[in-house]
Amino acid sequence: MELVRRDESDTVVICVHPGGMPTRSYMQLATQMTDYSWHLVELSLNRRYASAVGKSDLPSTILSEIADEVIEELGELWESKRICLLGWSFGGVLASEMARRRHDASCGVILLDSIAPRLFDDVMDGTQPDRLVRLSRTQVVTVRWFTDYMRVLKQVDWEIEGSDAHNLSEEALIELMCSRLIEKGGLPASTSTVGFSKVYREFAKGMNRNIAIILAHQPETVDYPLHLIRSEYPLYEIFHIHEDMGWGKLATDLSVSSVPFGHYDMLLSQPSLDHISVQIEKMSRRLT
Template sequence: MTATRPDRPLLVRTPGQAGDPVVLVHPGAIPVSHYRELAEGVDPLRGLVIVDLEQMPAYFEAALTRRVTTTIDEMAADVARALRELPVSGRNWVLAGWSFGGTICHALLGLLDEDELPQRVLVLDALAPVPEFTARDGELDPVQVLGWFAMYLAAKRGGTVDVPPERLHGREFEPALAEVLDAAVAGGALLPGTTTAGLRKVFTTYRDGLLRNNHLVLGHSPKWTDLPMVVLRPERGLVDRPGALGWDQVAESPKVLRCPGDHYTMLRDPAAIRCFAEISA
């Protein structure tokens, strides 16, 4: 299957002043428009610049062809070149990354010159590129992914998909998928009449994006950073484990803060946005 993307820029500037920006790395799955409220909540003297990774053809195509032809360091190098055109040299800017975007943020730090480095780094419910959070055999637990997929459906389609992770734990995949379908229809995220076969196709596409990211992490060797880092974790994130989601293994004493929402709604929840704005001010 051949994938194509419109000719769009890697960097998306949101309305705001031309001051020292907050640069946020977006890994895709949901549209850039999902950050509208976040952009409005950032200090207007800064403004938000979004790095849309899906505008990198090799990254975007890998999720559809299941053939990865790029690396995390190559992607970070492309981001570094784009940021130099802002520019970021000598500026008091902030670097942020949501989900897999946090891994690209971290790799980027090793490619910037001293005068180009951000004031601090903020990762939003991002798992560090360390063995603890990487599937070494290249496979992901489909039922665990289904819990993430339920959150994604609600964010992507609107409505709610009320399926707590504990209800899915230990279930066989097909009955669990059927429960997600019922909850999505009841919550208005899917139309009545949607079939499990149709939903399974959407799930497979979603999972393939995660497998691509996992493949990229398997081939990556993260470097240590001393830059100040904040890990912002929502009430319902990707994993239910205490701590810094592995970032303490690749960064000096990252600070962990909590905010409302789940992996996706944290980008739009007013209280979570206020928390992000305070950290990035």
């Protein structure tokens, strides 16, 4: 979708968003950065991306197939003279794959807290990718990420004990989370457990899909400009085992900065948006 189209602009910013969090921050950036034409790819509407939900044995070509579909949908916009791809979370992984198709210095990527494909290859032992898949599907990790997500989305201070996530069945845990959010004012008192369980399970399925796609992909080294903006409060510490979140193994032209916010609120804080805008300005000056 078009956020703010400015035909006189030399640089097009394409925001690649995997869904979940509100997209209003991109409009805020578009409003304050008037020298650019702004467009948004909402991945939740992408057919190939949607088809990967619930699957764990994905082909190694899956990320490339999603990138090809997005580029086809962008049409003539993809032929713009200069493109800055801005990808949050999994959107950054897809943006990095899309940029490979430009084959020149006219496209750069800004990653917002994105984990590099195959982060752990040659970093720890060879079984680490399988361990990461199993880890991502544990109730403990899902609940931790979901807690952070709802804290930011609903602007409510709430927590679920790790022991509860370890010991309760999924049904009992969903009931506990629902009642806790209602108690803290994050949900209306009329919220049903059934409705809330759909939200939680959709979140878990989306999280597992993104990790499965990343781990199935066989990345190649890239030489286009790439800048990573890390959150200082990661979803899970293991993803920040390296300052560059694994991108240093793939990108020959990489720079890194950070913002003092978490994975989810880095898109909703004005100081963070200001930092992102500075990096977009720097990236645009490098594009030829």
